Amino acid sequence: MxxxxxxxxxxxxxxxxxxxxxxxxxxxxxxxxxxxxxxxxxxxxxxxxxxxxxxxxxxxxxxxxxxxxxxxxxxxxxxxxLREAGAATSHHDEGTEDPRGDDARPARHPQAGPAAPPPAxxxxxxxxxxxxxxxxxxxxxxxxxxxxxxxxxxxxxxxxxxxxxxxxxxxxxxxxxxxxxxxxxxxxxxxxxxxxxxxxxxxSASPDLVVPQHADRTPPGVECPRRVTCESVPAPYQELPGNDYGNHDLANRPESQRIDHIVIHDTEGYWDSVLKLAQDPTYVSWHYTIRSSDGLIAQHVPTKDVAWHAGNWYVNAKSIGIEHEGFAAKGTWYTEAMYRSSAKLVGYLARKYGIPLDRAHIIGHDNVPGTVPSTIKGMHWDPGPYWDWSHYFDLLGAPLGGFGLPGSSLVTIDPDFAKNQPVFTGCDSPGTPCAPRGSEAVVLHSEPSDSAPLLKDAGLHPDGSASTMDVSDVGSRVATGQRYAVAEVRGDWTAIWYLGQKGWFHNPRGAKVAKPAIGWVVTPKPGLATVPVYGRAYPEPEAYPANVPVQAITPLPYTLGAGQQYSSAGTVGSEYYYAVTFDLADHVVVKGKLKYVQIQFGHRIAFVKADDVRIAPAF
Structure with a gap:
């Protein structure tokens, strides 16, 4: 050496x-x-x-x-x-998602304004x-x-x-x-x-090449791995008029509550504009932003604190949010420099907090569930179907797929990214086909045929209509690395359990888009025809102290039926972080006796009560 x-x-x-x-x-x-x-x-x-x-x-x-x-x-x-690419519009300013996702506070819907691209x-x-x-x-x-x-x-x-x-x-x-x-x-x-x-x-490798050595580039107080460049761009914790404050909540994680998830976002704006938003006390917040051109990382919120980023307060309170400079709706691609920098940051955070390197815990914003039926339709869907999860997990040193035995009742979605090119619409204008691009998404049909309608999502389409191929419609779509229980196989077609239905995808020998997996599945306990599904793992009413309002345990408009199985990510305790004032002394972590199981229910994760289901190994 x-x-x-x-x-x-x-x-x-x-x-x-x-x-x-x-x-x-x-x-x-x-x-x-x-x-x-x-x-x-x-x-x-x-x-x-x-x-x-x-x-x-x-x-x-x-x-x-x-x-x-x-x-x-x-x-x-x-x-x-940039003259040709143009400035993309922001899906962050569409829909009805409240980034805090906390019923105890008024919804916050800040507008970002136009994204100003840099002249460089x-x-x-x-x-x-x-x-x-x-x-x-x-x-x-x-x-x-x-x-x-x-x-x-x-x-x-x-x-x-x-x-x-x-x-x-x-x-x-x-x-x-x-x-x-x-x-x-x-x-x-x-x-x-x-x-x-x-x-x-x-x-070809040059094993004797001497790579220049540099001192640690992490400024004091910034939580970042070595061999990347990080900077501090603090988000303001500031009192505002009207008994309001912004733009995040102080906490004491992981001592007060575990950090279970890392949520991958895209910025829907260019670097300079996004960093100005991160410093706006009237806007919302996230923990890190990563630049596309070179992988520069800016930290805004300490990981011990809770940022307002995922649209679901339970997930916010137990996650770290990372924004990546980019635009999901444009159908564009993410640079390798950014993928590598992000993977180093996520690996560092996962080791620090004991977060499993799998797609049940390293999730996209598009995998975060709605809190109650009325919020599902407005949930964001970044980083979109063109984020290469397979390559990302290779960089994390945790390759996806291929670990189960043939015939397993559990599969990991793992298409060939470059060859898998579903024809989505709406990247540039409504109804217009997107440019053919490699994708991590596999589309589901209601029958084993490419001409069969897509599945129905009662939350996204409460009128009962089928899902669509719009790039933002995740109602009939699975993502690379996600695991699902097999419901049926007919020739080259495989059906999985998805939102209470059978979802079919083409999975021919020699061109598999799903690989056998090992793991655990949940199914309703004997005697239960259906089991409610939830977007939050909140405690039972008896767990709340007198000064904390009880948060409703509201089921989503789906059910898990008898005979159906869904991949389990493990049992979690029930928690609610009450933080509605500027003073940290008023904040309370409510922990209940109620237990939940996190499952892969549709494109998004969900929760079921542990008392309602039986957990068993997949065979």
């Missing part, structure tokens, strides 16, 4: 090694994308493995069907063109000038896009490839160095994959 060396020497050694290893990496492949990288590297004098490493950290070498990333980047080299999202113009071509060609032609990225790297190079890579990120300071570190780590370890358009690309 090389001995640690000063940063300047380390970079010099790295550059020397990279140049020495710059022989074409495509000798054993006929991949056109690989040849494009080699040709561009040679043309502009950029080490091929540096070019491959930068592209991987931006796009994983994908084309993403010509759609922009969540930070307006196009193609394998993520050349940014326009590197495609500089690349076009260097190549004497137009921005449209660089957005749509992968080979020209790679040439454009190589030209930019060559321009940024002033004798130090590490610094050129850092500048390519579009950031400065520690955030730019974090991006460069990730690129150099990728070059050192090597990687190979098949892209979203079927190209085989390989970055």
């Amino acid at each position: 090389p001995m640690p060396v000063p940063r300047t020497a380390a970079v010099a050694a790295a550059v020397a090694l990279i140049i020495g290893l710059a022989a074409p990496a495509h000798a054993d492949t006929t991949s056109q994308r690989q040849r494009d990288f080699a040709a561009a590297a040679a043309e502009f004098g950029v080490p091929e493995n540096i070019l491959l490493g930068v592209s991987y950290l931006e796009s994983r070498w994908d084309t993403n069907a010509g759609t922009p990333s969540t930070s307006a980047g196009y193609g394998p080299m993520h050349l940014t063109d 999202l326009q590197t495609v113009d500089e690349a076009a000038r260097l190549l004497h071509t137009d921005a449209g060609t660089l957005r749509t032609d992968p080979a020209q896009n790679i040439r454009g990225g190589a030209a930019l790297l060559a321009k940024y190079h002033t004798g130090d490839w590490y610094e050129a890579v850092a500048k390519y990120s579009g950031s400065t300071g520690d955030a730019a160095q974090t991006f460069a570190d990730e690129v150099f780590d990728t070059v050192k370890s090597g990687i190979a994959r098949t892209t979203d358009d079927g190209q085989q690309v390989t970055l």
